[in-house]
Amino acid sequence: MAAEKEPEQEENSAAMKLPVLPIKPNSHSHSMSSPIHSSIAASVPFSWEEEPGKPKQHSSSSSSSSSSPLTSYSSSSPQTHKSLELPPRLHSLEKDGRSLTKLNSPITVFDGPYSMTRSRRLDSPSFRMMVKGGGDCYGSFRSDMYGDLDDVDEETKQENMSSGGSLALVKKRRGLGFFGFSRRRALKRKTEFGRGSYVFPSSVDRESESGKKEVEEGEDNRFGYGDGDGITCSQSSRFCEVNIANISRTGSFSTLPTPSSSSKSHFWTNVYAGLKQVVPWKNKKTTASDIRAALRLLNSISSSSAAASLPHRFGGLLTNHHRLMADSSFSVAIRRAASFISAVLRSDRKDTVLEEAAICSVLTNAVEVQDRAGVALGIAVYGSRFSWINHSCSPNACYRFVISPPHSTTTPSFQETLPRITTNTDKEHFSSNYEGTVRYGPKVIVRSIKGIKSGEEITVSYIDLLQPTGLRQSDLWSKYRFICNCGRCDASPPAYVDYILEGVVALEHDITTVGHHDRAATVGKMTNHIKEAIDDFLSDDIDPATCCEKIEGVLHHGILDSSSLRLHPSHHVALHAYITLASAYRIRSFDSETDDVGRAFEMSRIGAAYSLFLAGVSHHLVSAELSFAISAANFWTRAGECLLELASKFFMKSSSGEYDDDVKCRKCLMLVENHGEIKENFNQILKCAVTDSSQATWSFLTRGCPYLQNFKSSIDFSLKGTNCKREESKSVDQRVSILLLSFHCLLYADLLTDLCYGRKSHSVS
Ligand SMILES: C[S@@+](CC[C@H](N)C(=O)[O-])C[C@H]1O[C@@H](n2cnc3c(N)ncnc32)[C@H](O)[C@@H]1O
DSSP: OOOOOOOOOOOOOOOOOSOSSSSOOOTTTTOOOOSSOTTOOOOOSSOOEEETTEEOOOOGGGGGOTTOHHHHOSTTSOOOOOOOOOOHHHHHHHHTTOOGGGSOBOEEEEOOSOOOOHHHHHSOGGGOOOOOSSOEEOOEESOSOOOOGGGSOHHHHHHHHHSTTOEEOOOOOOOBOGGGOBOHHHHSSOOOTTTTTTOOOOOOOHHHHHOOOEEOTTTOOOOOOBSSSOEEOSSOEESOEEEOOOBOOOOOOTTSOOOOTTTHHHHHHHHHHHHTTOOOSSSHHHHHHHHHHHHHHHHHSOHHHHHTTTTTEETTEEOOHHHHHTSHHHHHHHHHHHHHHHHHTTOOOSOOHHHHHHHHHHHHHOEEEEOTTSOEEEEEEOOHHHHTOEEOSSOSEEEEEEOSOTTOSSOOOHHHHSOEEOOGGGHHHHHHHTTTSOSSSOEEEEEESSEEOTTOEEEEOSSOSSSOHHHHHHHHHHHHOOOOOOHHHHOSSOOHHHHHTTOEEESSSOGGGSOHHHHHHHHHHHHHHHHHHHHHHHTTSSOHHHHHHHHHHHHHHOBTTBTTEEEOTTSHHHHHHHHHHHHHHHHHHHHHTTTOHHHHHHHHHHHHHHHHHHHHHHHHHHHHOGGGHHHHHHHHHHHHHHHHHHHHHHHHHOOOSOOOOOOOOHHHHHHHHTTOOHHHHHHHHHHHHHHHTSHHHHHHHHTTOHHHHTBSSSSOOOBOOTTOOOOOOOSOOHHHHHHHHHHHHHHHHHHHHHHHHOTTSSOOO
C-alpha cells in the first residue's frame, strides 16, 4: 500500500499561549496525577489539583490507596461476596409484616417507539454505551428525554393495542449519528458502521475464575435498603455489585379492578385513549408514561402496603407529595392525572390521595431505561432496593439494565431480547422464557465505581455529571425539586472538575488580567453562539456544513469583540461542541459517500479527530473525578468506532493494495488476556494510544481543521508554537496507525466499561 503522505502545511498562525487555565504552572504542570494512569507522560496545560491552588499529592503509595478502586481491582485482590444489609427500619417493617419487599420490581412502562430528535440525544451523554451483544441497557434517572406517544406509528399502535397484553416493543429505527444524533437523511443509506462490532477482546470472565462479585438473587438476599437517608454499605466493600431486581410479584391493589386477560386489550385501549385527553404536565407527551406507570404501581401494590405511610410514601417509595403539591406547576397536573386514574379504575373512594401518591411516586422514582445505543425505551419504577438510592454529583455507584438473562449460556434471539410490556397475567410467559431470571421488565444492577467504606451511603447520579455546579443544581431542581449538598456541590472553593468544566483560555495574556465581568460576558456570548448553532443543527435549521463553520469559528477565533478568549477544551459547552462536530462531520461524510468518495473520507477523518479529542478530554476529566468514567467509556468507544470506520474508508479511497486487517497490539492484548493488574492495563493501553496518536497521526487526522491543529495531540492540549513545523509521516501506513489507534481506544473503552459495569456488562468478541 502506498503510504499516505502528509502535505506540508502552514502552521496556523493563531498565537495561543499557555497556561490555558489561570493556574500558576508549577513543577507538576507536565504530569498528571491521574488515579488511573499517573505514569503516562502526556503534557497537559495545567496541573491537576484537588482544588484550585491545592495540588494533588503524588504519593508512591498511591498504588495501594484505598480511594482508587483501580488499584485494588487486581486479580490478587481478595474476592469476597459483598452485600448490603437491610437498615434497622426495614428490619422492623419486615417483622411487622409490612413487607415492602413485595413491591414488584420494576413497574415498567415501555412506550416505544420513541421519537429520537437530535436535541433529546444531546442532553445527557453520560449513560450511553454503544456496545454490541449482551442485553444490557444503560439509563438515567428521569431526564427530559421522554417518549412521544404522538410519534408512535399507527401500525405500531394497532399492534400494541391488539396484542392481548403481551406487548412487544417495536422501535422505530432511525439513523443515529454520533452519540445518537438522529439524521435520517444522512443515514438512510448507511446505518451505523460497526457500532460495537469492533469491540476488541479483553475480558474472559475474570470473576468466574477468581470468585464472583455479583451477588445473585437467591444466593444472598440481604439487599441494601434505605429509609430516606439513603442506602448505606454495610461492609467496607469495593466493587460490591448487587443484583437488585427480580423480586416476586405478589401484591395486588384489591380495590382496583384487575383487568382479566380477555379485557386487557380493551382496558389499555381505554387508558391510552384517555391519556390523550388529560394535559397534566407542561409537556403532555410525558404524561402518558407517568400515568401508565402509576396505574401499574396502583395495580401491583397491596392496599395495606400502599396506605401504610400515605401520602409521604407509597409502597415504601418516597412521593415528595408535599413538595410537588405545593408547587402549582406540578399540583394542577397531578390532581388532573389522579382524577383521570380514579375514573379509569372506577374507584368509589371519595378522595384521590392514593392516585396522587402513585403519580408523585412515579415522578420521584421512575428511571428512564435506555437500550445499548442510548435509545430511550421507556420508564420504569423499581422497588425500594433501587429507588432508595440517593443522588450525588460525585457518585460511588452506577447502574445498568439487563434485558436478557445475564448468565445465559445460549445467546437469546433478537426477539427474545426485545423488551416487552407484560401485565400481571403475562408474567408466566416471561418466567418460562427466561427461566425465572427476568420476570418483568429489565433487571437493574447497581455497581460500585469507587471504594465504599462501611456505613458510607451508596449514591448514583440522576443527571449528566459533565456540567458545572450551577447547571447541575438547576437540572436537579427542575426535575426533582431538591438541592444537592454533595461534596462536589458544596466544595469551597469549587471542586477542580467544576472549575475546569468552565475553563477559559486567554491567548495573549494571563487570564487573571481579564476582568471577571469581561470574562463572564465573553464566555456568555461564546457559549450562546455555540448553543445556537447546536440547536439549529438539531432542529434541522442549518445544514451540517454551516453548523461546523459556525461552531469551529467560535472555538477557533472566539468572538469579534473579545478575540483573545477561548473556551478551554474541557469547558462543558466545548464538550457539546465536539460531540456535535463529530456528528456533523460524520453526516457530511455519509452525504458525500456516493458522489465524492475523497470528500467522504476527509469528512470522516475530521469527525474521527473530534471524537478522539473528546476521548482525550474525558481522559483528563476522569483523572479528576472517577465517576466520569461512565462518560469516558462512551467517548473512547465512539472514538474507536469512528477511527475504525475511517480505516475502512481507505478501501474506498484507494482500490490498490492488500490490507492486513489483523492489526493489533500484541502487548496490550496479552496484558488484558492474562488479566494483568488493572492499573497496569490502563497505563499500558493509554501509553500505546498516546504513541499511536503521536503528532504524525494527529496531524493527518486534523488536516484541514485549523482549530484541532492548534493542539499537539488528542491528549496533549499544549498548543503548538507558530514555529512548529507540521510533522510529515513518511513511510508510515496511515491506515495501520489508524487501526492501531482504534484498537487501543476500544480496548481502553473496554476497561472503562468493565470498571463501571462489570465484566459481564458487555460482550466482547
Ligand atoms: C429515587 S428517590 C431517592 C430515595 C429517597 N431519598 C427516599 O427516601 O426514598 C429520589 C428523591 O430522593 C430525594 N433525594 C435524592 N437524592 C438527594 C440528595 N442528594 N439530596 C436531597 N434529596 C435527595 C429527592 O427528593 C428525590 O426526588
